[in-house]
Amino acid sequence: MAKHVAVLMGGLSSERPVSLSSGDACAGAIERLGHRVTRLDVGRDVAAKLAELSPDVAFNALHGPFGEDGTIQGILEYLKIPYTHSGVLASALSMHKQRAKIVARAAGVPVAEAKVLHRLDAAPAHVMPPPYVIKPVAEGSSFGVLIVREDQSTPPQQLYSADWPYGDTVMVERYVAGRELTCAVMGDVALDVCEIVPEGHAFYDYDSKYLPGGSRHVVPAELPKRVARLVQEHSLAAHKAMGCRGVTRSDFRYDDRFGEGGELVWLEVNTQPGMTPTSLVPDIARAAGHGFDDLIAWMVEDASCGR
Numbered sequence: 001m002a003k004h005v006a007v008l009m010g011g012l013s014s015e016r017p018v019s020l021s022s023g024d025a026c027a028g029a030i031e032r033l034g035h036r037v038t039r040l041d042v043g044r045d046v047a048a049k050l051a052e053l054s055p056d057v058a059f060n061a062l063h064g065p066f067g068e069d070g071t072i073q074g075i076l077e078y079l080k081i082p083y084t085h086s087g088v089l090a091s092a093l094s095m096h097k098q099r100a101k102i103v104a105r106a107a108g109v110p111v112a113e114a115k116v117l118h119r120l121d122a123a124p125a126h127v128m129p130p131p132y133v134i135k136p137v138a139e140g141s142s143f144g145v146l147i148v149r150e151d152q153s154t155p156p157q158q159l160y161s162a163d164w165p166y167g168d169t170v171m172v173e174r175y176v177a178g179r180e181l182t183c184a185v186m187g188d189v190a191l192d193v194c195e196i197v198p199e200g201h202a203f204y205d206y207d208s209k210y211l212p213g214g215s216r217h218v219v220p221a222e223l224p225k226r227v228a229r230l231v232q233e234h235s236l237a238a239h240k241a242m243g244c245r246g247v248t249r250s251d252f253r254y255d256d257r258f259g260e261g262g263e264l265v266w267l268e269v270n271t272q273p274g275m276t277p278t279s280l281v282p283d284i285a286r287a288a289g290h291g292f293d294d295l296i297a298w299m300v301e302d303a304s305c306g307r
Helices: 016-032 046-053 071-079 088-095 097-106 206-210 225-242 280-287 292-302
Strands: 004-009 036-041 057-060 114-118 132-136 146-148 169-174 179-186 189-198 215-218 247-255 263-270
Touching: 004 016, 004 046, 016 036, 016 057, 016 292, 036 046, 046 071, 057 071, 057 292, 071 088, 088 097, 088 225, 088 263, 097 114, 097 225, 097 263, 179 225, 179 280, 189 225, 189 280, 215 280, 225 247, 225 263, 247 280, 280 292
Parallel strands: 004 036, 004 057
Antiparallel strands: 114 169, 132 146, 132 169, 179 189, 179 247, 189 215, 247 263
16 A cells, blocks of 8 residues: 655754655655655754644654754654654664663674763873774764774874864774675574775765765675674664664674684664665665565555554
8 A cells, every 4th residue: 555655864963864865765766666755954953844744654854963862753753654764762872882882782783892971081092902993882874983003103183183073082992904895684584795996085085975985895705704704693673672663774894814713893783774775775675586576565554553
């Protein structure tokens, strides 16, 4: 039966351009599926607009703060509009890298050592032996990520900047060398593992995520079966431990420089993974036999309140 689907896109975060691209791709698929679509560029009046539209489903294509951290989910719960992806608690928890790490570790998922502190306290001197990574504690798309190399005598001085836009709380995390792996979970099934090979970039940063040719996706990843199975198990464990719903994507580093028994470390779970033409989840789903429109159809049907 045809539904009226409001595709929530754009939003207020630094990931707005990515969200517009994700939302447009998803809206096109929903239209091809025969549903009526309203593209809603989300601003601070979103509650009033949603109440006026009264859609059957809200397809959440927002990324970053306000769209991925439980905020929009709370509005949708209040308005009793069924929505896609994870609910209020799971979204808020997964978005906060420190608290997500605590929950993941308790579920048996391997994580890297980390400290959380004010950015100005991380700036004067190394708070852990380099190499390490500095990340905003609640941002996505690699915004504000700084890699501190072994030969750097001081932390990055950008941390002192008066116009630093990513919040004052940062996580300093031990750098794990090796390969970039990711795995999508759809419902309660872990799909294939994908290796991300950045092309011309030091790591999987914003440009390698979203610019055409910025990275190569190898699905399924060329890994020992034992390692691939572990990635899938840890992805599903993190998804369940956070209380996630719908589709998520967990990211890992795998250091196999000294043999296949190397270190595997979980980095984070993405409750609103990108759905742009260059995004990972559509590629992973396709390898599992789910075309883009089929994936979107499943997400629309899966929408609910009380998530």
